[in-house]
Amino acid sequence: MLALDAMGxxxxxxxxxxxxxLARVRHPNVKFKIFGDKNKIELLLKKFKRxxxxxxxxxxxxxxxxxIRPSQALRKxxxxxxxxxxxxxxxxxxxxxVSAGNTGALMALSKLTLxxxxxxxxxxxxxxFPTEKGECVMLxxxxxxxxxSVALVQFAMMGEVFARNVLGIKRPxxxxxxxxxxxxxxxxxxxxxxxMLRDSDIPIQFNGFVEGNDIPAGTVDVVVTDGFSGxxxxxxxxxxxxxxxxxxxxxFRRGLMxxxxxxxxxxxxxxxxDRLDPRAYNGGTFLGxxxxxxxxxxxxxxxxxxxxxxxxxxxxxxDVNPKIIDELNKLKxxxxxxxAKAAV
Amino acid sequence: MLALDAMGxxxxxxxxxxxxxLARVRHPNVKFKIFGDKNKIELLLKKFKRxxxxxxxxxxxxxxxxxIRPSQALRKxxxxxxxxxxxxxxxxxxxxxVSAGNTGALMALSKLTLxxxxxxxxxxxxxxFPTEKGECVMLxxxxxxxxxSVALVQFAMMGEVFARNVLGIKRPxxxxxxxxxxxxxxxxxxxxxxxMLRDSDIPIQFNGFVEGNDIPAGTVDVVVTDGFSGxxxxxxxxxxxxxxxxxxxxxFRRGLMxxxxxxxxxxxxxxxxDRLDPRAYNGGTFLGxxxxxxxxxxxxxxxxxxxxxxxxxxxxxxDVNPKIIDELNKLKxxxxxxxAKAAV
Numbered sequence: 001m002l003a004l005d006a007m008g009x010x011x012x013x014x015x016x017x018x019x020x021x022l023a024r025v026r027h028p029n030v031k032f033k034i035f036g037d038k039n040k041i042e043l044l045l046k047k048f049k050r051x052x053x054x055x056x057x058x059x060x061x062x063x064x065x066x067x068i069r070p071s072q073a074l075r076k077x078x079x080x081x082x083x084x085x086x087x088x089x090x091x092x093x094x095x096x097x098v099s100a101g102n103t104g105a106l107m108a109l110s111k112l113t114l115x116x117x118x119x120x121x122x123x124x125x126x127x128x129f130p131t132e133k134g135e136c137v138m139l140x141x142x143x144x145x146x147x148x149s150v151a152l153v154q155f156a157m158m159g160e161v162f163a164r165n166v167l168g169i170k171r172p173x174x175x176x177x178x179x180x181x182x183x184x185x186x187x188x189x190x191x192x193x194x195x196m197l198r199d200s201d202i203p204i205q206f207n208g209f210v211e212g213n214d215i216p217a218g219t220v221d222v223v224v225t226d227g228f229s230g231x232x233x234x235x236x237x238x239x240x241x242x243x244x245x246x247x248x249x250x251x252f253r254r255g256l257m258x259x260x261x262x263x264x265x266x267x268x269x270x271x272x273x274d275r276l277d278p279r280a281y282n283g284g285t286f287l288g289x290x291x292x293x294x295x296x297x298x299x300x301x302x303x304x305x306x307x308x309x310x311x312x313x314x315x316x317x318x319d320v321n322p323k324i325i326d327e328l329n330k331l332k333x334x335x336x337x338x339x340a341k342a343a344v
Numbered sequence: 345m346l347a348l349d350a351m352g353x354x355x356x357x358x359x360x361x362x363x364x365x366l367a368r369v370r371h372p373n374v375k376f377k378i379f380g381d382k383n384k385i386e387l388l389l390k391k392f393k394r395x396x397x398x399x400x401x402x403x404x405x406x407x408x409x410x411x412i413r414p415s416q417a418l419r420k421x422x423x424x425x426x427x428x429x430x431x432x433x434x435x436x437x438x439x440x441x442v443s444a445g446n447t448g449a450l451m452a453l454s455k456l457t458l459x460x461x462x463x464x465x466x467x468x469x470x471x472x473f474p475t476e477k478g479e480c481v482m483l484x485x486x487x488x489x490x491x492x493s494v495a496l497v498q499f500a501m502m503g504e505v506f507a508r509n510v511l512g513i514k515r516p517x518x519x520x521x522x523x524x525x526x527x528x529x530x531x532x533x534x535x536x537x538x539x540m541l542r543d544s545d546i547p548i549q550f551n552g553f554v555e556g557n558d559i560p561a562g563t564v565d566v567v568v569t570d571g572f573s574g575x576x577x578x579x580x581x582x583x584x585x586x587x588x589x590x591x592x593x594x595x596f597r598r599g600l601m602x603x604x605x606x607x608x609x610x611x612x613x614x615x616x617x618d619r620l621d622p623r624a625y626n627g628g629t630f631l632g633x634x635x636x637x638x639x640x641x642x643x644x645x646x647x648x649x650x651x652x653x654x655x656x657x658x659x660x661x662x663d664v665n666p667k668i669i670d671e672l673n674k675l676k677x678x679x680x681x682x683x684a685k686a687a688v
Contacts, residue, residue: 132587179579214579216584217587229576232521236557236559236577239556239557243474246476251609251616261610264602271595
């Protein structure tokens with residue numbers, strides 16, 4: 001059972017309903033609780049009979065605006081579809097929540113309602129990315145703009161557990177995103193986090209600093225960064241992939257030979273396009289919460305939203321969150337953080 | 345006349361000499377003063393007779409290490425090839441300096457030796473990037489890790505002058521890199537810089553916040569950011585371009601049809617590859633200095649280094665720096681900054 005915020009995202013609620021319908025085909029057992037403007041939602045659902053039969057709609061008048069501050073959302077949007085969807089998870093009425101709405105508000109409301117795991121100061125948003133070697137995970141992707149070094153250390157630990165349980169990597173390598181690999185590069189926060197990860201007893205494979213190009217190169221399995229840099233890297237990568245597709249399109253229009261070449265290579269090219277399609281990687285999971293909460297890109301379409309739903313369903317079906325909670329509990333973040341602090 | 349730091353960069357001095365030789369072919373009138381280990385340089389020059397005839401070699405024992413702090417470089421590396429090359433510019437013995445060495449040290453030594461323009465607190469590194477619409481400039485790319493809002497406003501002004509004089513754009517649009525386009529996104533420094541650019545009388549076309557994907561999309565002509573985010577964006581973009589080339593390579597090996605298609609489309613594909621080749625965009629120019637100083641990527645090869653030399657030569661041949669100095673002087677940065685501060 002997934003709880004959906006029907007009103008978040010540029011093309012909502014249309015793409016939410018169409019996305020849910022796509023996900024229903026992929027995951028035949030899934031059911032939805034849909035929160036938002038009941039009239040609009042039910043009008044859309046009329047077009048999808050089968051989807052209708054696995055949906056319950058809950059009305060809400062309130063909407064979390066894209067430009068509302070998280071603190072405002074906490075005070076004034078507690079009856080929004082987004083907020084009610086999160087409450088459904090807390091109450092055990094849904095296994096996870098998915099929203100394409102305001103990231104900061106989703107983070108704040110999830111943190112308040114679902115609570116963080118013991119010792120976790122800030123939940124982080126994580127997602128999976130294609131690399132030259134396969135896939136890597138990166139966090140935080142925009143939930144935390146300013147992070148202290150302890151937060152970065154916790155992100156490293158949560159990301160490592162995620163990579164092991166979701167990507168199935170036995171002993172994931174971890175790197176801190178910086179603007180040079182030398183020890184003295186970067187600001188004080190990053191250098192301190194690196195010292196903690198290097199010198200303390202935290203049981204992860206820390207490989208030091210990595211740079212932006214190391215993300216797609218797959219130099220490490222887990223890239224750790226604050227939400228500002230992480231979001232810049234994520235969006236820049238999406239933009240460059242799009243630029244490449246545009247350049248390809250124009251290149252294949254250059255003369256008859258190129259057009260013919262394109263036709264012959266088309267199936268292979270489609271494989272690349274799918275592999276680098278940002279929609280295929282849509283769905284950022286909040287780590288460090290007592291529940292599954294997934295943020296979809298606000299600008300995505302129904303295909304992208306369906307992928308965010310798949311991310312949530314995978315998390316639930318493979319019991320990933322309980323495993324992460326379990327492992328993080330074993331790590332006793334509080335204690336480790338104290339050790340790490342002492343090591344600096 | 346260009347002054348070269350022969351010892352900076354992963355493949356130095358080999359790639360510096362080979363790069364100079366490539367540049368000599370492209371720019372037949374160029375001459376070089378080469379600073380570094382005389383024995384190594386002259387051994388390499390033996391292979392390039394014609395290049396030899398336009399080079400003077402100046403010996404230096406000292407080398408600026410990749411991991412030395414800028415403050416250390418200022419105290420202990422004043423007789424390095426890098427430092428002597430910069431001094432040649434100050435003394436009027438060369439029109440510009442190019443180095444692939446330690447960015448922080450190059451920045452610190454250039455700032456000390458060449459001095460900043462009146463009112464400029466921090467020079468910034470700028471470069472040109474390919475976009476869906478043509479080209480854009482971005483600054484800072486890594487010279488300043490922490491920037492206050494006044495520094496960002498100055499970067500915006502310097503970048504605008506650069507875009508007008510180097511890219512020939514009549515009225516360049518300017519955007520501040522952020523993690524959302526809404527006014528309240530980002531940290532205090534960025535929001536304050538945006539307020540200054542929006543509310544003061546600074547004569548530039550400020551379009552507000554842009555995100556990482558807006559860089560390759562070409563949403564604005566000038567992308568303004570601190571050196572940390574700028575470097576992350578730059579390196580991530582390079583990495584994704586490389587990933588795409590790798591994927592293409594493997595896609596075209598999928599079966600006979602793909603191979604044939606590749607052969608037919610090859611000339612068109614080469615055009616894309618050249619267009620996105622990071623080496624073609626190698627060469628970050630320091631803006632805000634009384635002289636031309638260009639930083640090459642440390643990991644580049646001789647082709648990339650030759651492009652950094654071309655950037656410097658273009659700057660010199662088109663009198664770009666005097667024009668920028670002139671325009672910035674007219675803008676009276678001190679005064680504008682005071683107005684901007686008052687506007688917040």
